[in-house]
Amino acid sequence: MTFIAKPRVELPNEPVNAIGLRLRDYEGVGSTLCAGCGHDSITAAIIQAFWELSLRPERVIKLSGIGCSSKTPAYFISGAHGFNSVHGRMPSVATGALAANRDLVCIGVSGDGDSLSIGFGQFGHAVRRNLNMLYIIENNGVYGLTKGQFSASADPGSKAKRGEVNQMQCIDAAETAIALGGAFAARSFSGDREQLVPLIKAGISHPGCAVLDVVSPCVTFNDHEGSTKSYAYTREHYAPAVQTDYIPRAEQITAEYEEGQTLPVTMHDGSTLLLRKVDAEYDPTDRSAVLRYLEAHRSRGEVVTGLLFINEDLPEMHEIAGTRQGALTALPFETLNPGSAALAELQRRMR
Amino acid sequence: MKRTDTSNPDFYHQVVDCQWGCPAHTDVPEYIRLIAQGRFTDAYMLNRESNVFPGILGRVCDRPCEPACRRGRMDQKPVAICRLKRVAADHRDAIEHLLPVIPERKNGKRIALIGAGCASLAVANDLMPLGYECTVFEALPVPGGLMRSNIPAFRLPVSVLNEEIDYIVDMGVDLRLNHPVESMRALLEEDFDAVFVGSGAPKGKELKLPGREEGAANIHIGITWLESVAFGHVEAIGERVLIIGVGNTAMDCCRSSLRLGARDVKVMARKPRGFFKASDWELEDAEEEQVEIVVNHSPKAFVMEDGRLVGMKFDVMEYDIENGRILEQRAVEEVFFPCDDVVLAIGQENAFPWIERDLGIEFDQWEVPVVDEVTFESTRPGVFFGGDAAFGPKNIIWAVEHGHQAAISIHRHCHERALTERLPVTMNLGSRKMGLHEWSYSNDFDPAARRIMNHVSLQRRFEELTTEVELGFTADQVATEVERCLNCDIQTVFADDLCIECDACLDICPTQCLSIVPNGKEPELVTRLKAPRLEPDQPLFVSDPLVQTARVMVKDENLCVHCGLCAERCPTAAWDMQKSLFHFPRAADHDGSVPCQQRKAG
Numbered sequence: 001m002t003f004i005a006k007p008r009v010e011l012p013n014e015p016v017n018a019i020g021l022r023l024r025d026y027e028g029v030g031s032t033l034c035a036g037c038g039h040d041s042i043t044a045a046i047i048q049a050f051w052e053l054s055l056r057p058e059r060v061i062k063l064s065g066i067g068c069s070s071k072t073p074a075y076f077i078s079g080a081h082g083f084n085s086v087h088g089r090m091p092s093v094a095t096g097a098l099a100a101n102r103d104l105v106c107i108g109v110s111g112d113g114d115s116l117s118i119g120f121g122q123f124g125h126a127v128r129r130n131l132n133m134l135y136i137i138e139n140n141g142v143y144g145l146t147k148g149q150f151s152a153s154a155d156p157g158s159k160a161k162r163g164e165v166n167q168m169q170c171i172d173a174a175e176t177a178i179a180l181g182g183a184f185a186a187r188s189f190s191g192d193r194e195q196l197v198p199l200i201k202a203g204i205s206h207p208g209c210a211v212l213d214v215v216s217p218c219v220t221f222n223d224h225e226g227s228t229k230s231y232a233y234t235r236e237h238y239a240p241a242v243q244t245d246y247i248p249r250a251e252q253i254t255a256e257y258e259e260g261q262t263l264p265v266t267m268h269d270g271s272t273l274l275l276r277k278v279d280a281e282y283d284p285t286d287r288s289a290v291l292r293y294l295e296a297h298r299s300r301g302e303v304v305t306g307l308l309f310i311n312e313d314l315p316e317m318h319e320i321a322g323t324r325q326g327a328l329t330a331l332p333f334e335t336l337n338p339g340s341a342a343l344a345e346l347q348r349r350m351r
Numbered sequence: 352m353k354r355t356d357t358s359n360p361d362f363y364h365q366v367v368d369c370q371w372g373c374p375a376h377t378d379v380p381e382y383i384r385l386i387a388q389g390r391f392t393d394a395y396m397l398n399r400e401s402n403v404f405p406g407i408l409g410r411v412c413d414r415p416c417e418p419a420c421r422r423g424r425m426d427q428k429p430v431a432i433c434r435l436k437r438v439a440a441d442h443r444d445a446i447e448h449l450l451p452v453i454p455e456r457k458n459g460k461r462i463a464l465i466g467a468g469c470a471s472l473a474v475a476n477d478l479m480p481l482g483y484e485c486t487v488f489e490a491l492p493v494p495g496g497l498m499r500s501n502i503p504a505f506r507l508p509v510s511v512l513n514e515e516i517d518y519i520v521d522m523g524v525d526l527r528l529n530h531p532v533e534s535m536r537a538l539l540e541e542d543f544d545a546v547f548v549g550s551g552a553p554k555g556k557e558l559k560l561p562g563r564e565e566g567a568a569n570i571h572i573g574i575t576w577l578e579s580v581a582f583g584h585v586e587a588i589g590e591r592v593l594i595i596g597v598g599n600t601a602m603d604c605c606r607s608s609l610r611l612g613a614r615d616v617k618v619m620a621r622k623p624r625g626f627f628k629a630s631d632w633e634l635e636d637a638e639e640e641q642v643e644i645v646v647n648h649s650p651k652a653f654v655m656e657d658g659r660l661v662g663m664k665f666d667v668m669e670y671d672i673e674n675g676r677i678l679e680q681r682a683v684e685e686v687f688f689p690c691d692d693v694v695l696a697i698g699q700e701n702a703f704p705w706i707e708r709d710l711g712i713e714f715d716q717w718e719v720p721v722v723d724e725v726t727f728e729s730t731r732p733g734v735f736f737g738g739d740a741a742f743g744p745k746n747i748i749w750a751v752e753h754g755h756q757a758a759i760s761i762h763r764h765c766h767e768r769a770l771t772e773r774l775p776v777t778m779n780l781g782s783r784k785m786g787l788h789e790w791s792y793s794n795d796f797d798p799a800a801r802r803i804m805n806h807v808s809l810q811r812r813f814e815e816l817t818t819e820v821e822l823g824f825t826a827d828q829v830a831t832e833v834e835r836c837l838n839c840d841i842q843t844v845f846a847d848d849l850c851i852e853c854d855a856c857l858d859i860c861p862t863q864c865l866s867i868v869p870n871g872k873e874p875e876l877v878t879r880l881k882a883p884r885l886e887p888d889q890p891l892f893v894s895d896p897l898v899q900t901a902r903v904m905v906k907d908e909n910l911c912v913h914c915g916l917c918a919e920r921c922p923t924a925a926w927d928m929q930k931s932l933f934h935f936p937r938a939a940d941h942d943g944s945v946p947c948q949q950r951k952a953g
Contacts, residue, residue: 004919012426
């Protein structure tokens with residue numbers, strides 16, 4: 001927690017993005033999380049990614065539920081629209097917002113408690129419904145706001161700060177998302193900015209629900225020996241399966257890559273993801289193989305990271321529902337609200 | 352890269368740009384902090400320890416600290432360091448009781464100091480407290496050297512000068528005024544244990560052009576003329592005056608002329624702007640007084656009519672300039688400027704007609720003495736040079752530092768110790784953490800612009816020669832200006848083994864000066880930094896490989912605003928904000944029998 005505000009320092013030659021904004025224009029208010037919290041690193045990665053994507057802040061909606069993780073939307077893109085919802089109910093708010101205005105860029109920030117316990121059902125249906133959003137789970141394995149009890153993502157056998165051992169099984173957010181039929185599931189680590197930033201960009205350009213499970217050490221309650229979500233443990237057991245390069249639409253792919261080792265995925269918005277396999281056997285488009293791979297590595301205690309699974313062709317919510325193009329907010333009032341006569345007619349048809 | 356050796360005081364000293372830039376290494380951030388706390392006397396004494404003449408230098412210092420100031424690298428003007436020094440001097444209480452005690456029992460060593468200028472006075476200031484008997488020989492009837500004779504009173508009031516000189520003279524210096532040294536041989540035959548030559552650079556350069564001799568009555572040598580003005584021997588000048596040269600002496604000459612009755616004063620510069628030797632602020636002050644600076648005019652001849660100077664001929668010059676360097680120059684036309692008087696301010700030299708050349712004191716081909724740059728000893732043991740006398744014209748603050756160093760040499764010489772075995776600079780680092788979120792320094796970044804010094808109105812300032820033009824900062828101006836200081840002396844100190852690589856410091860840093868990157872050779876490493884390295888001369892900190900990933904923490908010191916957020920954000924206290932306190936050994940430290948006069952930690 002920092003009481004001193006980050007000063008606004010005019011720097012010589014400060015770079016700007018394609019729409020003339022500086023990196024710090026994508027910042028929010030100062031973080032009130034513990035010093036060294038992984039969530040702050042993720043916030044910085046979000047700021048970096050959105051700045052590099054040159055997204056207009058007013059086109060962005062940032063939504064969250066309750067928890068340490070859910071405080072973080074306040075810490076990035078002050079110019080975006082925000083909604084801090086009821087515990088675990090962020091996906092509902094996202095559904096409503098995106099239903100009304102499908103042109104918005106939606107980022108939901110949740111935690112392991114918010115999404116894997118109280119909001120588990122909401123999480124599942126957001127994935128199933130394939131809401132067009134980036135769904136980040138800041139996963140630290142504990143309830144940081146209530147003094148560090150195990151959360152649903154705590155690994156069995158891991159130790160709490162005071163020594164008790166977790167005996168319950170854990171919910172793996174990325175595996176769950178794939179099992180639920182998710183179209184985009186990725187895992188990363190708050191301490192790996194090089195991997196995290198392209199994954200955030202990929203998730204934003206993915207037309208559907210992009211679940212990004214980010215191991216984010218709780219520096220206060222879960223960064224000790226015996227923890228499986230600490231900085232040191234995550235680094236020791238870090239096993240990237242795929243590295244992702246995000247190439248925006250305007251840019252040519254210049255890097256040379258070997259067939260079989262690198263998989264280019266063209267996104268609907270024209271950008272390209274270059275998936276460089278760290279493990280040659282890994283195929284991020286084969287759902288059952290991915291699940292087998294993840295389970296095998298999980299049993300060895302490895303933290304597999306990268307863009308684990310992608311199917312950019314699965315239809316998202318609006319496609320499934322066949323709704324009109326464009327935001328409902330752009331419709332004239334008379335069209336949106338045709339009046340009581342039209343309502344009566346509709347009801348008559350349903351009798 | 353290997354870990355940066357932060358135990359070498361030079362590393363952190365370089366981070367304190369102003370202190371590093373100051374020849375006498377004045378602890379600028381600390382005295383600004385003391386001023387901010389209203390501790391003017393303490394700020395004054397801290398200054399005095401390094402630069403001996405805070406009141407004088409707070410008005411007329413050449414300010415090498417200000418171009419160095421980090422604030423100037425942030426699209427802003429530097430902190431008004433010099434003018435804050437004046438604030439300390441103006442608002443201090445009596446300080447006599449804080450000056451070193453002069454031992455009644457002398458150590459039996461007698462030192463001759465030639466010239467009562469800043470260099471000699473600085474030597475006396477360091478040696479008197481050690482029991483030396485110092486005799487100062489001065490040709491003029493008053494002490495002060497060029498500080499008195501060449502700096503006009505409207506920039507440096509006589510009272511300020513007298514006060515600070517008296518602090519030293521009152522230590523019991525045997526000051527012999529009206530006592531020019533005419534023969535070094537004779538002086539050396541007297542029973543002195545060491546001789547220090549601090550006679551300055553008293554000879555103004557001549558401009559040998561046609562008409563120079565005929566017009567002598569109205570052609571003045573700048574520094575000689577300023578001296579005559581200072582002592583009241585000259586009280587008037589013609590209505591139209593041309594000043595030749597565009598250094599700081601020229602600025603004093605043109606402004607003095609205006610106060611002696613001149614109406615139309617032109618400073619004639621041979622080269623274009625950007626090549627002027629005068630400090631920007633002195634140019635500004637002169638131009639504010641409606642002095643015209645005429646560029647690209649090379650003097651050609653003095654024009655006489657009826658035995659009287661009526662003007663000067665100049666060649667109008669054209670230059671081919673590339674990257675700030677003149678490649679070609681040519682005269683394109685000749686022009687005439689009418690005038691009544693001309694002042695030549697084209698430089699000055701040291702001159703030693705009174706030093707016999709067979710005394711073992713060697714001179715080089717330009718008649719400049721051969722002086723060791725560390726010990727300030729000439730080629731004759733026991734004879735030392737300092738100030739402008741040593742290496743030609745510099746400025747007061749350099750002369751003071753020469754004095755400090757020469758005093759050490761003299762002290763060692765008198766105790767038959769090797770002059771080169773000098774004590775090293777030492778450094779103390781002390782944490783400024785007070786509590787969970789408290790730091791004992793003002794770490795808020797203040798975006799305020801540099802305060803502008805108020806001047807006496809143009810109507811009033813020419814009425815009297817001695818009216819000081821600058822009014823000094825108001826209380827409000829001081830309050831703002833002190834907060835502009837970036838506290839560069841509060842160092843970011845990194846404990847490599849504590850870092851857990853959470854990136855918190857990298858993210859919070861408002862200037863992106865921190866990076867955690869894979870190690871490599873310097874040219875490769877700097878390409879990985881978060882922000883490009885804009886000033887390769889600024890120090891770069893590189894840590895040991897970090898515990899978890901073997902990457903290294905790199906800090907580009909260039910734009911750090913010392914806000915302390917990295918330390919504030921660090922969960923493991925791997926970063927800490929620590930005040931660097933450097934101790935620059937003085938003569939007193941070089942004697943085991945006298946306790947070190949180290950100042951208390953600030």
